[in-house]
Amino acid sequence: MAASARITPPRTVAEIVREDLRPRLAAIDAGEYPVDVLRALGAAGTFAHHVEGTPEGLLAAIDAMGQAGEACLSTAFCIWCQDALVWYLARSEEAGPRRHLAAFADGAALGGTGLSNPMKAFSGIEPLALRCEREGAGYRVRGRLPWVSNLVPGHLFAGIASLPDGRRVMGLFEAGTAAVAIAANARFVALEGTGTVTVMVRDAYLPDADVIAHDVAAFVPRIRNGFVLLQTGMGLGLVRGVARLMREDARGRHDGRYLPLGPEAIEARAEVLRERVAAAAVRHAETDRATFLDTLRLRLDVSLLALEAAQSAMLQFGARGYLEGSEPFRRLREAQFVAIVTPSVKHITTELARAA
Numbered sequence: 001m002a003a004s005a006r007i008t009p010p011r012t013v014a015e016i017v018r019e020d021l022r023p024r025l026a027a028i029d030a031g032e033y034p035v036d037v038l039r040a041l042g043a044a045g046t047f048a049h050h051v052e053g054t055p056e057g058l059l060a061a062i063d064a065m066g067q068a069g070e071a072c073l074s075t076a077f078c079i080w081c082q083d084a085l086v087w088y089l090a091r092s093e094e095a096g097p098r099r100h101l102a103a104f105a106d107g108a109a110l111g112g113t114g115l116s117n118p119m120k121a122f123s124g125i126e127p128l129a130l131r132c133e134r135e136g137a138g139y140r141v142r143g144r145l146p147w148v149s150n151l152v153p154g155h156l157f158a159g160i161a162s163l164p165d166g167r168r169v170m171g172l173f174e175a176g177t178a179a180v181a182i183a184a185n186a187r188f189v190a191l192e193g194t195g196t197v198t199v200m201v202r203d204a205y206l207p208d209a210d211v212i213a214h215d216v217a218a219f220v221p222r223i224r225n226g227f228v229l230l231q232t233g234m235g236l237g238l239v240r241g242v243a244r245l246m247r248e249d250a251r252g253r254h255d256g257r258y259l260p261l262g263p264e265a266i267e268a269r270a271e272v273l274r275e276r277v278a279a280a281a282v283r284h285a286e287t288d289r290a291t292f293l294d295t296l297r298l299r300l301d302v303s304l305l306a307l308e309a310a311q312s313a314m315l316q317f318g319a320r321g322y323l324e325g326s327e328p329f330r331r332l333r334e335a336q337f338v339a340i341v342t343p344s345v346k347h348i349t350t351e352l353a354r355a356a
């Protein structure tokens with residue numbers, strides 16, 4: 001056989017979503033973590049678009065996440081976790097943790113981010129959960145993070161810990177060791193298939209080689225717009241998936257034709273938001289507060305559209321949507337996650353009220 005005949009072209013994100021993901025939606029909703037789908041998506045280049053930090057690359061990462069989110073928010077959220085980790089590593093000035101960048105960008109290694117608590121801590125909403133002290137060529141770290149996703153034993157995640165003098169350090173931790181124990185001790189109403197665990201950090205040693213940023217105060221303003229903008233991929237994907245679900249339901253479409261929000265209007269609003277995301281991606285590296293507030297407003301608008309669209313699908317499907325296991329109800333439960341994951345609607349509205 002000629003060598004060229006044996007080469008299988010890599011599958012596209014659309015093919016992986018259609019062939020691997022769509023048949024497993026119910027299982028993932030029930031708690032199956034789609035690790036093989038994530039690896040296939042990595043091989044398709046899903047996690048590598050934004051490594052260089054160009055606006056086009058950031059938008060391509062958001063769009064790829066959106067393609068998965070049209071079918072499944074659990075998978076889209078796992079993509080975001082991975083994308084966020086890649087984003088930190090790619091923007092880090094430290095050579096040590098950057099040794100992992102290639103493996104995370106191509107999906108050979110998978111991991112997550114424990115930055116909800118730090119994001120809330122930066123907004124003065126809650127104290128930082130991880131504390132550390134300088135010890136030798138590294139830091140001794142302890143604390144507990146209630147939820148970190150895309151984690152099974154052996155996966156890495158990024159966390160932020162505070163020093164006694166108030167400075168903060170960001171580093172990479174390996175989940176599922178004696179010093180960084182994980183436990184799956186909750187059942188969620190959705191997003192069960194995201195490998196979400198509680199992390200208990202018990203005197204873990206963070207060597208300098210795994211420090212992403214010794215000075216978080218300088219690093220976070222450089223990554224925060226991208227971190228939040230990436231999340232719009234999962235929200236916009238869900239919105240488009242809901243519009244498609246409504247359109248494919250011919251009987252419901254006819255009966256619900258006078259409902260206030262139909263699929264055409266949902267798609268039009270999603271397109272306007274995507275244009276705003278594209279414009280915001282151009283400014284992602286700007287570190288000023290006004291730009292970040294614009295990013296948060298955009299993220300808020302994506303959350304609100306996700307909620308409205310999913311609610312609209314429920315109204316169209318009526319009792320069929322109200323049956324256990326229905327698609328519109330899965331999308332409604334997922335849409336609520338878009339709105340409660342950090343930065344949540346509650347968090348963003350607090351920030352915007354302060355700025356007013």
Ligand SMILES: Cc1cc2nc3c(=O)[nH]c(=O)nc-3n(C[C@H](O)[C@H](O)[C@H](O)COP(=O)(O)OP(=O)(O)OC[C@H]3O[C@@H](n4cnc5c(N)ncnc54)[C@H](O)[C@@H]3O)c2cc1C
Nearest residue numbers: 113114115116125126147148149191196341342344346350
């Ligand atoms: C399925 C799932 C997966 C998740 N995955 C991750 C992950 O991968 N990484 C990660 O870091 N996190 C993750 N999280 C956490 C998530 O992002 C939220 O931080 C978490 O759900 C709690 O947020 P909350 O807004 O409900 O805070 P709450 O639990 O409501 O609040 C926490 C504390 O802050 C106070 N507070 C909250 N909001 C305000 C406000 N506006 N003003 C003043 N005080 C306030 C509360 O009173 C409370 O003391 C996950 C959560 C879920 C459910």
